[in-house]
Amino acid sequence: MLDIINLASIPAFLLIFVRVTAFFVALPLFSYKTIPTHFKIGFSFFLAFIMFYTVDSPPIPIDGTFILLLAKEAIVGLLIGLLAYIILSAIQIAGGLIDFQMGFAIANVIDPQTGAQTPLTGQYFYIIALLFLLSVDGHHLLIDGIFYSYNLIPIDAYVPFQNQSLIDFVIDTFNEMFLIAFQMAIPIVGCLFLVDVALGIIARTVPQLNVFVVGLPLKIVVSFIAILFFLSLYMVLVKSLFETTFEAMHGLMQLMGGA
Structure with missing residues (x-):
C-alpha cells in the first residue's frame, strides 16, 4: 500500500505508461478509430499499472534526463507497434495488386477503422486476417510483446x-512484407494475366467481338473463382505473416536493447 502512494515511483510508472500508450497508438486492431479514445487510455493505464509491479523499475529522478527517457519510451512504443502495422499492411498491398488487375482499383472504399482509402479485395482479406488473429489469441501475443x-x-x-543495423533490419522487414504481399497476390494476378492473354488472342482472331465490354465482367468472375480456390493458401500465408510479425517485433527489441 505504501508503494502505491510512494511519490518516488511515479516517474517509473509514467515511463511505463508512455511506452504502453504509444504502443497501442500504432498497433493494429487497438489503434482503430472505432475504439473509443478513453477506452484506449484507460486500458493502457491499467495495463501499465499491472506491469509496474512486475517490471524492474529503479528510482528515476525528475530532471532533464527524465524528459529524454520519456521521449525514448514514446519512440520505442511507436516503433514496435508501427512495425507490426507495417507488416500486416502486406494484406492491403496484395489486395491492391489484385484490384488493379480485376478493375476494382477505381472503386476504393473508406475504411471506417482507419479513415483511409483501401482496396475492396484488400479490405476483405484484411478483415479475415484480423478475425483469424483474434481466433488464435494473437492479440494476447501482441500485448505480451510490449510486456x-x-x-x-x-x-x-x-x-x-x-544504429546502422537497426536501419538495415527495418529495410529487410520492408522487403519481407512486400515479398509476402506478392505471394498472396500472385495466384490471382497470374490467373488474370492468363485471361488478358486469352482476350488478346480473341481480339486478334475475332475483331468483331468487343473485348473491352466482355473482359471486365469476365475478369471479375475469374477473380472470384480464383479467390475461392486459393483461400486456403491465403490462410497459410496469413499464418506466415503473423509469425513474421512476432519475429520482427522480437528482433527489433533485441537490436534496440543492444542484445
Missing part, C-alpha cells in the same frame, strides 16, 4: 536509434 520488451529494453537503458 517482454522490458526484458530487452529496460526503462533507464539507452537506445541507439542511429
Whole structure:
C-alpha cells in the first residue's frame, strides 16, 4: 500500500505508461478509430499499472534526463507497434495488386477503422486476417510483446536509434512484407494475366467481338473463382505473416536493447 502512494515511483510508472500508450497508438486492431479514445487510455493505464509491479523499475529522478527517457519510451512504443502495422499492411498491398488487375482499383472504399482509402479485395482479406488473429489469441501475443520488451529494453537503458543495423533490419522487414504481399497476390494476378492473354488472342482472331465490354465482367468472375480456390493458401500465408510479425517485433527489441 505504501508503494502505491510512494511519490518516488511515479516517474517509473509514467515511463511505463508512455511506452504502453504509444504502443497501442500504432498497433493494429487497438489503434482503430472505432475504439473509443478513453477506452484506449484507460486500458493502457491499467495495463501499465499491472506491469509496474512486475517490471524492474529503479528510482528515476525528475530532471532533464527524465524528459529524454520519456521521449525514448514514446519512440520505442511507436516503433514496435508501427512495425507490426507495417507488416500486416502486406494484406492491403496484395489486395491492391489484385484490384488493379480485376478493375476494382477505381472503386476504393473508406475504411471506417482507419479513415483511409483501401482496396475492396484488400479490405476483405484484411478483415479475415484480423478475425483469424483474434481466433488464435494473437492479440494476447501482441500485448505480451510490449510486456517482454522490458526484458530487452529496460526503462533507464539507452537506445541507439542511429544504429546502422537497426536501419538495415527495418529495410529487410520492408522487403519481407512486400515479398509476402506478392505471394498472396500472385495466384490471382497470374490467373488474370492468363485471361488478358486469352482476350488478346480473341481480339486478334475475332475483331468483331468487343473485348473491352466482355473482359471486365469476365475478369471479375475469374477473380472470384480464383479467390475461392486459393483461400486456403491465403490462410497459410496469413499464418506466415503473423509469425513474421512476432519475429520482427522480437528482433527489433533485441537490436534496440543492444542484445
